[in-house]
Structures are given as C-alpha cells and as structure tokens.
Amino acid sequence: MASGHIPEATVARLPVYLRSLGELAASGASTTSSDVLAELAGVNAAKVRKDLSYLGTHGTRGVGYDVRHLVFEVSQALGVANTWPVVVCGLGNLGRALAKHTGFTERGFPVVAAIDVNPELVGRTVDGVPVHPPAALAEIVRTLGIAIGVVATPSAAAQGTADRLVAAGIRSILDFSPAVLSVPHYVEVRAVDLSTELQILGFHLQRDLPPLPPV
Amino acid sequence: MASGHIPEATVARLPVYLRSLGELAASGASTTSSDVLAELAGVNAAKVRKDLSYLGTHGTRGVGYDVRHLVFEVSQALGVANTWPVVVCGLGNLGRALAKHTGFTERGFPVVAAIDVNPELVGRTVDGVPVHPPAALAEIVRTLGIAIGVVATPSAAAQGTADRLVAAGIRSILDFSPAVLSVPHYVEVRAVDLSTELQILGFHLQRDLPPLPPV
C-alpha cells in the first residue's frame, strides 16, 4: 500500500517501532519478523504488519523484514532526518528538567532557547540553554528557526504562553500544564498531563482492587 | 445509563471535566451546560453528554447540569477521595522534578518515597522525600502502602525497575522511560514518552509545512 495517508494510531506507534528496530540492530540482527517486532514494541503482530503496510514497505514472505531497510523506511516516514528546534517556556522544576534533557537533541529536537518571566534567569543560561523574556519570543522563533514550543509554565500562565507561541508563528505545542489550551485549528497541541495519567491509574486501582467493599 | 462499565476513552476525559468543573465552580457558576463544559474541556458537546451519561448522571433538560452535583459524580467515578501513595524511581532531572512536584499531593497522589542507586542520595531526603536503595522497595511499598510506581530511570534500568516494582506488589506504573516495559497482564502501565510526543509533532510538521519540496 502506498503511503498516501497514515492513520494517527499508526503514526503514534512508529517511534516505538523505530526504537525497537534500533535495539534489534544493536543486537546484531539483520532480519526480523512481525512477531519479534511486536514483542519488542508491546503490540501484536497483525498490528505491526498493518502499520508497516501503510509505509508501502516490503518485507519478504516466508522470511521477514530487513532491519536496516525497515529503519530507513520508518525514519523516512517520521521524517527523523529533520531537525526541529524547540523552545521551553517556563523554567520551574519540570521546565528545567526538560531543558537539561539530552535525549531530545539526540532525536532531532534540540532545545535552543528557554523563556521565563523571572528577571534573575533572563540573560543567563541554564545548562547551556539561553533564557529569554516572554517579549523576545517572536524574535528568537524567527532567528533560531524554532518549530516546537513546550509549555511548562504554571497552569495560570499556560494559555497566555500558548497565545504568544501562536503569535510568534509556532504551529506545534507540547503542553505539560493541566490546562486545556485554546488555539487556532492549524496549531497542533499534544497534551501531557501527569496528574491526568495518575488519575486514570487511580480509577483502575479503585475498580480492580477491592472486590466491592462490604456494607 | 448505569455506571456498569465506563469506556476507556471516557475515563481518560473525566479528569479534564473535573478540572473544568473546578474552574466553573471557582468562577461562581452553580449551573452549566454540555456546551460550556465542552468548550472548557476542548471537546464537543455530544461527547460531554455521552460521557456523563455513563456516570448515570442526571442533568435537567432545558436547564443543564448542577455544577456541584456534577463535581460530586465525576469525583465519585474517578475515586478521587482515595489517596494513592507514589514512589518515584530514579532521581535524574525528571525524577527530581516529579518528586518536587506539589500538584500530585494535591490530587491525592503524594510522593512518599524515592528510589535511587546513587549511594550519596540514599538515606537523605530530596525535597522532603526520603531516598531509599532499590533493595528496600518491597519493604517501603508494604510499610507506606504505596500503590503506584513512577519509572524515571535511564531506559537501560527501566525494565529492571519495573520488575522490582511488580515483585514488590505494585500494580500501577507510570513509565517515563522510552523503553517498552514488559509486565504481567494484571499490571497497568501508562507510558509517557516525551521523545515520542515530539516525534509525532515532527511527523505532522514534515507533512503539513512544505507543500511538497520542488524536485
């Protein structure tokens, strides 16, 4: 199948496949199967095959997939050859951790700037990342070619920060605040809400653990 | 409709509704509608009504929902009255940020202990959270009644950490490592992979921005 349109659910799994393939390559495997890849990625084999079919990939029936070729195809689809510079907004606990996080740069998402309202931070660097005031956003987005904004501010400041990111031309936002951001339709927001995740876990704990409390 | 079974997709939205209802209550509203709630939660009104119908809730036709009553019902469904103590494993940048994060305690997920392999940290406290060695896991889970384990170790250590959490009796894991954890079926894992999120944003940037590069 041609890669005309890849379903969202598939896109969300491609990074996992890519990482799994990396492990396989590191372990010296030159060939793999949908079964093995499924095991590594934590999904089932039919899903792996269907997902890969959207990439227009061609494994070999009776044999499997060539690891190196598959890495190439998945990388291609994800566009990992591109580099998308990131700005981190808000240098609280989480923002600082994100700014320091080296894994981003390795994957093509270098944190090239940070924004904070604290005048004591502005003008300094935090782990090599220069800190700017909010007013400087539009300019640094332009001069540094920033493509993605990370919102790590307190939730009260999140919407204002998002507005400023959008005004500065950013079209992709990763939001760590608990707030629901309101942005134009052409801006993509991915929300990572840690409290929500915990509450979902809590829901299932509550459901599964007690075999119904006695009256 | 009775709350016999709530779809996963609905469960994942309940925390968002709860937060939105909190904002409404804070702004003094005593009544609301599926429209208003939808706007605040960033979804559409039909979804709100369908979701709430799973809770067996009763709004008033022609009027809307009583905010206070709805807060009660959603809270009830999520079990937010419960407190689920959390242990954070791995005190790198991210782990430390999570340990310091006060929002968790407020929502019923107090971080009561941390685990790290670094002997210089063990025995000390990080922002009031006592640090234990990995070997102490089973004991602190038992004595502190820990329900949820957060994996914030380097990815190489993630599976081992998960194994130890499971052995210690933990059934709910929030995983921040890029690794896919392999756990028994009765253990629920929620993975929050920051690089994956960025790669998904990158995929769409690649797709949407260039109107196809010229040959």
Added chain:
DNA sequence: GCTTGTGAAGAGATTCACAGCA
C-alpha cells in the same frame, strides 16, 4: 422556548484468517 439523554449512523482502529509468494 432550551438542553439533556440516547438510539442509530458513521468513522476509525484492531483483529482475524487466509491467499500469495519467497
């Protein structure tokens, strides 16, 4: 009037199961 609650329709994702091919 206005807004909920919900069957029914629609869209999307997953899984099945097997034909096709090395």
Added chain:
DNA sequence: TGCTGTGAATCTCTTCACAAGC
C-alpha cells in the same frame, strides 16, 4: 514450509439528530 500483505469482520469511539421533558 513460513511469513507477509490485506480484504473482511469486529470492536470501539465519535457524531448525528431528535424525542423527551423541564
């Protein structure tokens, strides 16, 4: 023989559209 690629079936979630009821 063994594994891929994929239509068809199934399941899940979303959206529609309207009757029910304040």
